[in-house]
Amino acid sequence: xxxxxxxxxxxxxxxxxxxxxxxxxxxxxxxxxxxxxxxxxxxxxxxxxxxxxxxxxxxxxxxxxxxxxxxxxxxxxxxxxxxxxxxxxxxxxxxxxxxxxxxxxxxxxxxxx
Amino acid sequence: xxxxxxxxxxxxxxxxxxxxxxxxxxxxxxxxxxxxxxxxxxxxxxxxxxxxxxxxxxxxxxxxxxxxxxxxxxxxxxxxxxxxxxxxxxxxxxxxxxxxxxxxxxxxxxxxxxxxxxx
Numbered sequence: 001x002x003x004x005x006x007x008x009x010x011x012x013x014x015x016x017x018x019x020x021x022x023x024x025x026x027x028x029x030x031x032x033x034x035x036x037x038x039x040x041x042x043x044x045x046x047x048x049x050x051x052x053x054x055x056x057x058x059x060x061x062x063x064x065x066x067x068x069x070x071x072x073x074x075x076x077x078x079x080x081x082x083x084x085x086x087x088x089x090x091x092x093x094x095x096x097x098x099x100x101x102x103x104x105x106x107x108x109x110x111x112x113x
Numbered sequence: 114x115x116x117x118x119x120x121x122x123x124x125x126x127x128x129x130x131x132x133x134x135x136x137x138x139x140x141x142x143x144x145x146x147x148x149x150x151x152x153x154x155x156x157x158x159x160x161x162x163x164x165x166x167x168x169x170x171x172x173x174x175x176x177x178x179x180x181x182x183x184x185x186x187x188x189x190x191x192x193x194x195x196x197x198x199x200x201x202x203x204x205x206x207x208x209x210x211x212x213x214x215x216x217x218x219x220x221x222x223x224x225x226x227x228x229x230x231x232x
Contacts, residue, residue, distance in 0.1 A: 004155075042117070042204050042223030043156070088155055101221075103148075103155035 003027070004091055004104035012110040013079055021074045021107045023089035030092050032065055032072045033101070037086040079111045115140065117207050118187075119224035127232050132192040132199070134227045138207030145188045146221065147180060150202045162188060195231045202226045 004025045013019055023032070031050045035043035047056050049065035049072065056063045060083075062075040072089055089104040118137040126132050138145050143164050148156040158172040162182040173180065177195075182188040192199055206221040 040228075041225050042206070044223070045220055048220075090156075101158065103157070106153070106155050108153070 004089055004102055006087075006089060006104040006107045008107060009105065010108045010110075012112065015081055015111055015113050016078055019076050019079060019109070021076075021087055021109070022071070023073070023104050024071045025091060026070065027091070027093075028069050030069070032069070032092070033090045034063055034072070034074055035088045035090060037088060037106075038084075043086075043088055076109075079109075081111045081113050084109055084111050117205055117222050117224035119203075119205050119227050121227060122225065123228045123230070125230045125232065126195050128196055129194050132195050132229055132231075134190040134192075134203050134205075134229070135187045136190070136205030136207075136224060137187040138205075139209075139222055142207035142209045142222070144208040145182050146206045146208070147188075147190050148204045148206065150204060150226075156204060159190075192229075195229075197231045200229055200231045202228050 004023055007022045011019060031048055033048045034046045036046055037043040046061065047058055047063045049056055049063055052065060052067045052069045054065045060077045064073050066072060074087060076083055087107045087109060090101050092101045117139055120135050124132055124134070136145060145162045147159040149159055150156045160167060160173050160180045161169040162180060164182055165184050167180065170180065177193045179191045180188065188205065190203060204223050204226045206223045208221055
């Protein structure tokens with residue numbers, strides 16, 4: 001079983017601050033996705049990274065896939081209250097089979113005005 | 114263009130009853146996935162179905178749980194003789210694509226989930 005550990009588990013910051021969320025595994029993934037989930041709703045895909053070392057930017061969010069495709073990070077610049085939510089990383093196994101994508105444990109972010 | 118529709122949003126059952134959770138995928142999507150989420154945890158894969166076929170049920174408990182995706186109508190996740198440990202949020206996701214190896218085109222679209230509470 002491939003495990004994805006996210007850190008920190010909980011994060012409470014002031015509006016305007018920067019933050020980084022980490023997603024780590026001992027397994028290699030063919031691709032890795034980041035989702036944001038709000039209370040009472042399903043996860044919404046933010047980005048997919050495929051190539052080792054890849055960096056993708058989505059407005060104030062920067063996603064990086066580790067060179068060895070075992071880990072990833074999400075950096076948020078100048079956090080806003082609308083960024084509040086549960087952030088989940090999810091990895092697709094190297095052997096293929098998207099249906100077996102593994103979700104991380106999640107990072108619960110609270111941005112305080 | 115409606116998204117993935119799940120119903121009911123909330124379902125309360127007493128121990129021993131049956132729970133039926135429904136999922137209508139996005140229009141044009143023929144691949145359906147079911148996930149379970151416990152409080153403060155990530156999502157756990159349960160089953161992957163295509164129309165009329167169960168492709169991968171490796172995440173499903175061996176007993177009491179079953180899933181189907183008929184030719185017509187929504188996908189159904191059925192839990193028989195529910196126990197308190199079945200209480201969780203159950204999410205359905207759909208995809209237009211057959212699973213493949215690492216593609217930025219692979220996307221899962223999630224429904225809003227069904228919150229099952231077993232009393």
